[in-house]
Amino acid sequence: MFPYDPTLLAAVRTKPESIDDVLRIMETIADACIDGDGLKWFNGLYFQVTQAVQIRIASGGFSDPQWLAALDVQFARLYFGALALSLSGQPTAECWQVLFNNRNQTLIARIQFALAGVNAHINHDLAQAIVTNCSATATVPQHGTAQYNDYTALNSTLDSLIETAKRELHVRLLGEVLPPASRLEDTIAAWSVSAARESAWNNAELLWHLQPAPLLASTFMGTLDGLTTVAGKALLVPVPELPLS
Numbered sequence: 001m002f003p004y005d006p007t008l009l010a011a012v013r014t015k016p017e018s019i020d021d022v023l024r025i026m027e028t029i030a031d032a033c034i035d036g037d038g039l040k041w042f043n044g045l046y047f048q049v050t051q052a053v054q055i056r057i058a059s060g061g062f063s064d065p066q067w068l069a070a071l072d073v074q075f076a077r078l079y080f081g082a083l084a085l086s087l088s089g090q091p092t093a094e095c096w097q098v099l100f101n102n103r104n105q106t107l108i109a110r111i112q113f114a115l116a117g118v119n120a121h122i123n124h125d126l127a128q129a130i131v132t133n134c135s136a137t138a139t140v141p142q143h144g145t146a147q148y149n150d151y152t153a154l155n156s157t158l159d160s161l162i163e164t165a166k167r168e169l170h171v172r173l174l175g176e177v178l179p180p181a182s183r184l185e186d187t188i189a190a191w192s193v194s195a196a197r198e199s200a201w202n203n204a205e206l207l208w209h210l211q212p213a214p215l216l217a218s219t220f221m222g223t224l225d226g227l228t229t230v231a232g233k234a235l236l237v238p239v240p241e242l243p244l245s
Contacts, residue, residue, distance in 0.1 A: 001103055004032040008039075009087040012080035019054045019069055022076040026050065036174055038103040039083075041110040042117025045165050050076065052157050062153065063146035064139075071133045071151075078125040079117075095120040095228035098236060107238035109178055110169035115191055116235040118162070122193070123228040126200035128221070131207050141204040148201065155194040162193050172239070184239055 011028040014021075026047040033040035053072050057065045085092035086100045099116045102108060130141050130151075139147055166188055172178060203224065210217040 001100075002034070002037055005087050007032045009084060012084045012087070014080075016073055016076055016080070019050060019057075019072050022050055022073060023047065023054070025076075025080060036104060036106065038099065038105065038108060038110075038113035038173060039117075041113045041169055041173075042099065045114045045161070045169075046076075046079070046117065046121070048161055048165075049158060052161060053154060056154060056157060062150045064150055067133065067137055067139060067147050068150050068154075070137060071129060074133045074136075075121070075126060075129040078129055079121055082120075082125075093120070093124055093225045093228075095124045095225050095232050098229055098232040102236050104173075105236075105238060106173045107240070108236055109172055109184065109239055111166055111188060112184070112235050112237075112239075113173070114165055114169055115162075115188065116232045118191075118193070119196075119231050119235060120228055122196040122200055123231065124221075124224055126197065127203035127207050127224070130201065130204035131211070134204075134208065141201065141208050143201070143205075151197070151201065152194075155197060158193045158197070162191065166191075178239055179241070183237070187235060 008029055011025050011032075014025060016022045016025060026043055029043045030040065030047060033043065050072065053068070056062075057069055062068055082092045082096040083100070086097060091097075092100075099113065099120060102113075133139075134141050134147075139145070142148065170178060170188075178184070203220075207217060207220060210220055
């Protein structure tokens with residue numbers, strides 16, 4: 001879709017092992033993408049979120065900072081993996097493909113691209129990342145644990161970044177001012193990272209218990225992809241031009 005897509009593909013095929021690695025890959029994506037690429041605006045917001053998580057972990061106050069840092073890396077790998085599959089022409093989760101297919105649609109606002117990416121990543125990927133991380137660290141996704149408390153302690157920081165993005169990215173893809181659009185305003189206003197992350201944790205608990213039944217787990221993830229795709233399509237409805245007077 002864009003001439004620099006091979007550069008993006010090379011970047012996301014590198015498996016990150018630390019938050020610093022994640023940030024470097026995101027910086028490569030940011031440096032390559034032009035303003036007319038909707039991926040730029042999700043990736044940029046995700047970069048800010050990852051930086052904020054890294055700073056919060058470094059500042060202390062968490063019961064299990066290593067678990068939280070490892071989750072950040074596992075989570076980012078799913079974004080990079082989805083993008084790698086799409087760029088190489090292979091099937092990926094439909095909730096991600098909706099975003100990737102519309103990267104050049106100039107009637108869509110930057111905040112719509114950013115939130116569509118957040119939707120796919122949290123509502124589809126985060127449960128998988130939690131389960132993978134718990135398996136790797138001999139922990140269990142369960143409410144009331146130290147890991148759950150650390151996880152939810154990040155919500156205020158993430159909500160603040162999303163609210164800032166809602167204001168700063170409230171323009172069309174190429175930067176033009178948006179016309180009044182109540183549907184878009186309502187859709188954006190309704191988005192809550194805290195609510196999405198709580199739902200993702202609940203889904204992780206379910207997915208954890210489905211591990212002995214791979215077919216059921218796969219069906220569950222397929223259903224989750226379908227629901228997340230519906231939300232992504234709603235987020236990416238183009239904002240129509242005002243009629244000429």
